[in-house]
Amino acid sequence: MRARLAALVLAVALAGAAAAAEVGQSALDKRAALLEQELRCLVCQNQTIADSNASLAQDLRREIREQLAKGASDQDVKDYMVARYGDFVLYRPPLRARTVLLWAGPFLLLALGAFFAWRRVTRRRAAEAELPADERARAAKLLE
Amino acid sequence: MSRGWIVGVFVALVGVLAVGLTLNPREVPSPLIGKPAPAFELPLLEAPAKRFSEKDMIGQVWVLNVWASWCPPCLQEHPVVTALAKDDPAPVIGLNYKDESANALAWLKRHGNPYRLVAQDLDGRIGIDYGVYGVPETYVIDRQGVIRYKHIGPMTPEVVRERIRPLVKELRGAG
Amino acid sequence: MIPELGQLALSLALVVALVQGVLPLAGAHRGDEGWMAVARPAAHTQALLVAFAFGCLVYAFVTNDFSVQYVAQNSNSALPLHYRVAGAWGGHEGSLLLWILMLGVWMSAVGMFSRHLPEEMAARVLGILGLVSAGFLAFLLFTSNPFDRLFPAAADGRDLNPLLQDPGMVIHPPMLYMGYVGFSVAYAFAVAALLSGRLDAAWARWSRPWTTVAWMFLTIGIALGSGWAYYELGWGGWWFWDPVENASFMPWLIGTALIHSLAVTEKRGAFRSWTVLLAIIAFGLSLLGTFLVRSGVLTSVHAFAVDPKRGVFVLGLFALTIGGALGLYAWRTARIGLGGSFAPVSRESMLLANNVLLAAAAGAVMLGTLYPLVLDAVGGGKISVGPPYFEAVFVPLMAPALFLMGVGPLARWKRASLPELAVQLRWALGVSAVLGLLLPFALGRWSALVGFGLALALWIVAAALLTLRKGLRQTRAHYGMVVAHVGVAVFVVGVTLVKGYDREEDANMKPGDTLAVGGYVFRLDGVRSVDGPNYKAARATVTVLRDGRPVRVLRPERRLYTVQEQTMTEAAIDTGLTRDLYVSLGDPLQGGAWLVKAQVKPFVDWIWGGCLIMAIGGLLAATDRRYRVTVPARRETAEAMA
Numbered sequence: 012m013r014a015r016l017a018a019l020v021l022a023v024a025l026a027g028a029a030a031a032a033e034v035g036q037s038a039l040d041k042r043a044a045l046l047e048q049e050l051r052c053l054v055c056q057n058q059t060i061a062d063s064n065a066s067l068a069q070d071l072r073r074e075i076r077e078q079l080a081k082g083a084s085d086q087d088v089k090d091y092m093v094a095r096y097g098d099f100v101l102y103r104p105p106l107r108a109r110t111v112l113l114w115a116g117p118f119l120l121l122a123l124g125a126f127f128a129w130r131r132v133t134r135r136r137a138a139e140a141e142l143p144a145d146e147r148a149r150a151a152k153l154l155e
Numbered sequence: 156m157s158r159g160w161i162v163g164v165f166v167a168l169v170g171v172l173a174v175g176l177t178l179n180p181r182e183v184p185s186p187l188i189g190k191p192a193p194a195f196e197l198p199l200l201e202a203p204a205k206r207f208s209e210k211d212m213i214g215q216v217w218v219l220n221v222w223a224s225w226c227p228p229c230l231q232e233h234p235v236v237t238a239l240a241k242d243d244p245a246p247v248i249g250l251n252y253k254d255e256s257a258n259a260l261a262w263l264k265r266h267g268n269p270y271r272l273v274a275q276d277l278d279g280r281i282g283i284d285y286g287v288y289g290v291p292e293t294y295v296i297d298r299q300g301v302i303r304y305k306h307i308g309p310m311t312p313e314v315v316r317e318r319i320r321p322l323v324k325e326l327r328g329a330g
Numbered sequence: 331m332i333p334e335l336g337q338l339a340l341s342l343a344l345v346v347a348l349v350q351g352v353l354p355l356a357g358a359h360r361g362d363e364g365w366m367a368v369a370r371p372a373a374h375t376q377a378l379l380v381a382f383a384f385g386c387l388v389y390a391f392v393t394n395d396f397s398v399q400y401v402a403q404n405s406n407s408a409l410p411l412h413y414r415v416a417g418a419w420g421g422h423e424g425s426l427l428l429w430i431l432m433l434g435v436w437m438s439a440v441g442m443f444s445r446h447l448p449e450e451m452a453a454r455v456l457g458i459l460g461l462v463s464a465g466f467l468a469f470l471l472f473t474s475n476p477f478d479r480l481f482p483a484a485a486d487g488r489d490l491n492p493l494l495q496d497p498g499m500v501i502h503p504p505m506l507y508m509g510y511v512g513f514s515v516a517y518a519f520a521v522a523a524l525l526s527g528r529l530d531a532a533w534a535r536w537s538r539p540w541t542t543v544a545w546m547f548l549t550i551g552i553a554l555g556s557g558w559a560y561y562e563l564g565w566g567g568w569w570f571w572d573p574v575e576n577a578s579f580m581p582w583l584i585g586t587a588l589i590h591s592l593a594v595t596e597k598r599g600a601f602r603s604w605t606v607l608l609a610i611i612a613f614g615l616s617l618l619g620t621f622l623v624r625s626g627v628l629t630s631v632h633a634f635a636v637d638p639k640r641g642v643f644v645l646g647l648f649a650l651t652i653g654g655a656l657g658l659y660a661w662r663t664a665r666i667g668l669g670g671s672f673a674p675v676s677r678e679s680m681l682l683a684n685n686v687l688l689a690a691a692a693g694a695v696m697l698g699t700l701y702p703l704v705l706d707a708v709g710g711g712k713i714s715v716g717p718p719y720f721e722a723v724f725v726p727l728m729a730p731a732l733f734l735m736g737v738g739p740l741a742r743w744k745r746a747s748l749p750e751l752a753v754q755l756r757w758a759l760g761v762s763a764v765l766g767l768l769l770p771f772a773l774g775r776w777s778a779l780v781g782f783g784l785a786l787a788l789w790i791v792a793a794a795l796l797t798l799r800k801g802l803r804q805t806r807a808h809y810g811m812v813v814a815h816v817g818v819a820v821f822v823v824g825v826t827l828v829k830g831y832d833r834e835e836d837a838n839m840k841p842g843d844t845l846a847v848g849g850y851v852f853r854l855d856g857v858r859s860v861d862g863p864n865y866k867a868a869r870a871t872v873t874v875l876r877d878g879r880p881v882r883v884l885r886p887e888r889r890l891y892t893v894q895e896q897t898m899t900e901a902a903i904d905t906g907l908t909r910d911l912y913v914s915l916g917d918p919l920q921g922g923a924w925l926v927k928a929q930v931k932p933f934v935d936w937i938w939g940g941c942l943i944m945a946i947g948g949l950l951a952a953t954d955r956r957y958r959v960t961v962p963a964r965r966e967t968a969e970a971m972a
Contacts, residue, residue, distance in 0.1 A: 048717075049718055051716065053183060054289065059716070066253065066279075070283060071283065074283060093186065094187075095187070096288070097185065097711070099712040102716025102718055102719070103719055104715055104719060112697075113697060114719075117691075117694035117727060118690075121727065124685075124687075125686055127686075128686050132672070132679055132682070158603075158660040162653070162656050165652065175707050176625060176638055176642065176645065178706050180703075180706075
């Protein structure tokens with residue numbers, strides 16, 4: 012009886028461990044897949060490592076999975092790649108002095124646009140107060 | 156309001172594009188320049204029982220040439236490598252990348268073997284450590300084992316004359 | 331003989347283009363009607379000559395004339411007929427000829443549908459188009475002649491790139507180029523207006539339908555390209571933020587801004603100088619795209635063969651056409667009045683905000699595309715800017731624009747009232763927010779981004795429907811706007827759900843093995859060899875099961891194109907309204923196993939469906955009655971000043 016119970020406990024424990032390992036495996040796969048989508052393949056330069064069929068990309072996919080399995084963090088893997096191929100492999104350029112304009116640029120443009128737009132709105136109204144639009148247009152015509 | 160600045164921005168854009176025309180977008184400079192050559196210990200192609208390590212070359216300036224028998228540009232580069240090895244400003248070591256021994260040996264037999272010795276990187280792991288992505292690639296490594304120069308793609312006589320030989324000479328002179 | 335005739339036609343077209351570029355412009359300047367009258371016949375003649383040359387090239391392809399170098403490089407006797415026709419634009423030279431042909435079509439159309447324009451305006455517009463055409467004809471003839479002969483003739487051709495052997499190739503480039511090149515008309519109208527000093531509502535009205543039609547073609551062209559990449563590249567992605575894709579997306583964004591800005595200029599006479607600037611930039615970005623694709627400054631899966639000489643030539647054309655126009659703009663627009671006034675809360679101000687957002691978005695795409703080049707040019711090293719960057723900066727810029735799409739159409743011109751808008755929109759806002767919160771649960775898994783995307787889409791639809799309910803004068807143009815906005819909402823739904831609930835798995839499978847993906851089971855039944863006309867393929871049979879019952883049989887292929895020795899993944903897709911099943915066959919592995927990738931992509935077809943709806947909206951708007959009826963010019967000017 013006791014032996015059977017022990018066997019049962021062992022079986023459940025084993026099944027649990029197996030399930031845990033499976034979950035661990037698929038979590039690892041997910042992390043690897045996400046990483047592979049952010050890394051650029053150097054052979055066929057406009058594909059990610061995930062998308063590329065080049066043999067180097069296959070080797071790198073294997074390398075990434077092995078490193079993650081050994082407990083490396085995502086950042087470790089990225090550092091590993093950058094040490095070998097430079098920032099070029101990162102499709103998400105890291106924020107450095109030379110990429111500040113890249114990351115801030117879109118929002119600077121937006122701010123600049125908003126500034127100009129606001130000035131237009133207010134200036135237009137100020138001008139309006141002085142002279143009606145059609146008169147100004149007529150004046151402009153005369154000046155031509 | 157003056158709108159001349161728009162023209163200024165445009166001129167700057169055209170200028171950058173013009174400079175861009177002179178650049179090669181496919182060439183990625185190696186971050187390994189100025190760093191110690193990654194360590195390895197690999198079997199020799201012609202005597203797999205023996206092993207070769209980059210440490211064996213400490214104290215010498217040497218050239219590491221990555222090649223494979225399946226790579227047509229390597230064949231194109233072969234005469235240049237041969238000429239470089241013959242002049243012998245520095246020993247030229249081959250790194251046979253992701254190749255099969257029989258094919259590699261046959262290739263060397265047919266076209267001639269310019270290398271002092273050839274280390275064999277069967278699964279391409281050392282290639283990854285060296286950041287190899289387009290065979291052939293060539294590295295110049297100094298006496299302290301630091302990578303000083305990398306050339307991607309087939310070397311031309313000009314590259315050897317203008318970059319590699321002067322560099323090797325300088326490194327050897329530097330004691 | 332036929333190729334020589336084609337070349338002769340091109341040379342004659344260049345002469346005609348120069349005449350068309352010089353005489354009418356000079357005539358308009360001096361007020362010489364005889365010189366101006368040259369414009370229309372010259373435009374038609376030129377279009378016919380280019381069409382004839384194009385016909386000669388197609389003829390050389392169809393008859394397998396491998397003594398023509400371009401044919402030998404891009405075709406093969408085993409290539410099916412329709413791909414031989416499409417092969418005419420499968421390489422740099424022929425696609426450039428297609429570009430010029432499209433310009434001819436646009437020019438001819440302007441010549442035909444410009445009877446209501448003042449003679450001077452029509453002469454200037456056609457003259458400017460003639461100059462642009464002359465530049466590109468010279469580019470074609472001097473650096474990229476498609477009719478160059480090969481001595482001795484090749485025995486057979488090197489075949490069309492297998493990636494291009496697809497129905498997409500037959501229709502995508504013509505549509506895309508119609509869009510790209512169509513912005514040249516908006517550009518020509520803008521420059522003509524700057525030359526004449528007459529930048530008013532009438533000008534906006536003339537230019538508007540042309541711009542909308544060009545935008546419509548560009549929308550279709552981009553959507554086709556995206557759909558093609560989706561099924562042809564075999565990875566299941568639909569947009570890669572590749573430089574060449576960005577090259578077509580930038581003019582689209584600015585073109586969209588231009589359409590909206592033109593509306594303000596036409597209706598209210600405001601934003602005149604901004605509208606002109608957008609028209610110049612939209613075409614400028616088309617040219618920039620041409621430069622990026624054909625000069626080799628950026629690597630791309632789509633780029634043509636690299637030749638620096640061509641790069642210099644296109645850059646020169648770009649500098650001349652756009653630099654010249656911007657110079658004229660800087661010089662002339664200081665005199666332009668400001669036009670109708672408006673309050674900080676009004677339809678105008680919202681359209682202005684929309685323009686700022688769209689322009690910033692275009693700027694962001696340009697920054698990401700060119701930054702690596704700029705950094706390299708100043709010696710800053712090599713970096714890559716890819717999808718993670720674009721997604722990170724694009725979403726925050728587009729989300730407010732999508733929100734404004736709901737409010738803008740309901741706001742009054744000149745002055746709108748916020749409380750009134752709030753009352754009108756409170757239900758739309760409430761319903762979309764609640765559904766956005768709840769729908770992700772129904773779809774399986776809650777995610778803030780999915781909820782946000784769906785809420786925005788619902789908001790746009792609800793607000794668009796509200797504008798129909800209002801007792802406004804309902805024109806066809808208004809319906810067009812509503813339809814286009816609904817198209818955007820459909821697109822947003824597709825993007826959101828694919829991003830949120832996309833499932834994919836890959837596995838090494840032997841016949842009999844199964845792979846479970848997102849509620850479906852994919853079973854590999856077997857793989858057999860198949861021979862195509864110019865390829866050999868391994869064709870897998872994959873049965874898709876749901877709840878144990880087979881629902882579909884898919885047959886993905888792995889093809890080896892024999893001439894170019896290139897392997898291609900031909901994915902098999904089961905298209906559905908709410909999901910695509912996508913299977914691609916990878917490399918054969920040891921022991922009879924194959925690498926199989928299976929994906930379930932919810933609502934992915936809504937992405938292209940949305941684009942199609944947008945394009946239909948554009949077509950409706952462009953064919954509105956008021957663009958077809960001649961209105962006395964004087965009344966329009968008066969309206970603009972009111």
